[in-house]
Amino acid sequence: MSAPTKATAVIVERHRYVADWFEIDRVELDLKDTVYEFNYRFGPDWYLEARRHDGKDWVGVDFQKGRETCFRIHSPVQALKDLGGNVTKFTAISSDMHFHEALAKLLAGAGVRS
Numbered sequence: 237m238s239a240p241t242k243a244t245a246v247i248v249e250r251h252r253y254v255a256d257w258f259e260i261d262r263v264e265l266d267l268k269d270t271v272y273e274f275n276y277r278f279g280p281d282w283y284l285e286a287r288r289h290d291g292k293d294w295v296g297v298d299f300q301k302g303r304e305t306c307f308r309i310h311s312p313v314q315a316l317k318d319l320g321g322n323v324t325k326f327t328a329i330s331s332d333m334h335f336h337e338a339l340a341k342l343l344a345g346a347g348v349r350s
Contacts, residue, residue: 281308
């Protein structure tokens, strides 16, 4: 019996505004040499940023060829489950946003226990 192969990419749903409407599309995220940061913004919204190691340094990942270095995650709990150990950082843009409660809710939803 052979060992299961480790996934090299996952699909995460992105919530984005287009013209005067919004859409949910799917973004393929690399799991090799890439780490992800969840950034809490504007109430209940989590955004995803990525860094990839280019052999010398960690550089930001563009999700839309120079136009989007982060995006709003449609389902943060599912994204956290799928990205697993590739998520290395949780941040908030303001200390006045109840970040600890939001982080506790996100982690509990993903089944992470302290």
